Amino acid sequence: xxxxxxxxxxxxxxxxxxxxxxxxxxxxxxxxxxxxxxxxxxxxxxxxxxxxxxxxxxxxxxxxxxxxxxxxxxxxxxxxxxxxxxxxxxxxxxxxxxxxxxxxxxxxxxxxxxxxxxxxxxxxxxxxxxxxxxxxxxxxxxxxxxxxxxxxxxxxxxxxxxxxxxxxxxxxxxxxxxxxxxxxxxxxxxxxxxxxxxxxxxxxxxxxxxxxxxxxxxxxxxxxxxxxxxxxxxxxxxxxxxxxxxxxxxxxxxxxxxxxxxxxxxxxxxxxxxxxxxxxxxxxxxxxxxxxxxxxxxxxxxxxxxxxxxxxxxxxxxxxxxxxxxxxxxxxxxxxxxxxxxxxxxxxxxxxxxxxxxxxxxxxxxxxxxxxxxxxxxxxxxxxxxx
Ligand code: FAD
Numbered sequence: 184x185x186x187x188x189x190x191x192x193x194x195x196x197x198x199x200x201x202x203x204x205x206x207x208x209x210x211x212x213x214x215x216x217x218x219x220x221x222x223x224x225x226x227x228x229x230x231x232x233x234x235x236x237x238x239x240x241x242x243x244x245x246x247x248x249x250x251x252x253x254x255x256x257x258x259x260x261x262x263x264x265x266x267x268x269x270x271x272x273x274x275x276x277x278x279x280x281x282x283x284x285x286x287x288x289x290x291x292x293x294x295x296x297x298x299x300x301x302x303x304x305x306x307x308x309x310x311x312x313x314x315x316x317x318x319x320x321x322x323x324x325x326x327x328x329x330x331x332x333x334x335x336x337x338x339x340x341x342x343x344x345x346x347x348x349x350x351x352x353x354x355x356x357x358x359x360x361x362x363x364x365x366x367x368x369x370x371x372x373x374x375x376x377x378x379x380x381x382x383x384x385x386x387x388x389x390x391x392x393x394x395x396x397x398x399x400x401x402x403x404x405x406x407x408x409x410x411x412x413x414x415x416x417x418x419x420x421x422x423x424x425x426x427x428x429x430x431x432x433x434x435x436x437x438x439x440x441x442x443x444x445x446x447x448x449x450x451x452x453x454x455x456x457x458x459x460x461x462x463x464x465x466x467x468x469x470x471x472x473x474x475x476x477x478x479x480x481x482x483x484x485x486x487x488x489x490x491x492x493x494x495x496x497x498x499x500x501x502x503x504x505x506x507x508x509x510x511x512x513x514x515x516x517x518x519x520x521x522x523x524x525x526x527x528x529x530x531x532x533x534x535x536x537x538x539x540x541x542x543x544x545x546x547x548x549x550x551x552x553x554x555x556x557x558x559x560x561x562x563x564x565x566x567x568x569x570x
Contacts, residue, residue, distance in 0.1 A: 185441050187479045190486050198256045204237055205263035209271070217268050218531035220393040224386065226270060228350060234275065235305025239264070241279030244287050247299035254489040258434035262485075265435030266442040269541035270394030272435040277346045278302060280427035282309030282355055285370055288423065289414035294372060298353065310351040312342035312399045313421050319344075320554050321569075322357070323418050327401060329371060331362040335407040338371060338379075341400050344548070348382040348397035351375050355412075356399065357421045370412035370420050379404030391544040426499045429549050430492060433505035434485045436545060437478060439538045440513040443520035444474045446534050450524050461523070470523060474516045481509040500562040507555035514542035
């Protein structure tokens, strides 16, 4: 596997073990069928508990059965999962960074006891409801509202593009609390079986097909007071979750690009045209050289991010730079890999075009490329240019 400047020489034993466990799991259990899942628009849901047993959901958290592994180990895990498919990494990202993380960081002891062990083991599935039909890049404009009622809150509104909502047991729903001064955004743990909650599936996707995406409809859905995340108020709640998930994406995208590179290199050395392998042509070598260089520089950025996170110096803007760069890189390079595979490259028999299609989602979700550009622009100049 491409590791051109030997970054993996510095991994600890635990990090190597987590990387190898994920690699083996993917090779044996997911890769053989992932093309079929992509074509059919399905996710291998039977693997959700197995992924839990292997510790794939938020292993970087502390307590409640989480082993508290290093941030590099967590990143490597995301890299190996996304080297298979972005849908697989999305499953782990949502469950770990977007559902377990906020419960861990902002939940009550009762909420942690109730949800973290089950979510960690993949015995329960969670989803994260922030995006709305009219509020994507600007989630602070959200219209979903919570009104105080006897013993709890009544929720109304709709969320869309929610990974795993149709198969989720619980949704972390972000809504404006209409009863508090200033209507702050609060997080609500909404069991999807509650009256007034619907989770329709979105079926028309041409990207991230091996992942289940849906809506969350909230129509006078009551949740008791104890389902409110007590430890956070305001946009800091959802945004801090996104920083966790984007960190994993910055790593994961490198995995997708690496898989494209490996597939293209193998193909180029095996495919003969004009009396020999196409890898002997300078044009193909130029593509492989550029791909390897782009992947290597993205790997360096991901590894540095983990070091900064480990010592508490990681800023959300650092994560924006890495998510923005590494996903763009994977989006561009998956296309180059597809080219090298010629006609075969457009089939699900090979991974590059599947990765290429997936990257359209990854480029867009968790803050679009443009939004991360604006975050960096503001950080570098002190001038916000969102509006
Ligand atoms: P818009 O915000 O309407 O943006 C449209 C275009 O305008 C983009 O190119 C954008 O960059 C650009 N734009 C917007 N504002 C500006 C600006 N100020 N300056 C310049 N350009 C701008 N959300 C969740 O909450 N939970 C999930 O689990 C989840 N999973 C997803 C899974 C999939 C498969 C997809 C496709 C999306 C998912 N999302 C999820 C939603 C995702 O986060 C949003 O799609 C994303 O935030 C962009 O919002 P939007 O699609 O409404 O695009």
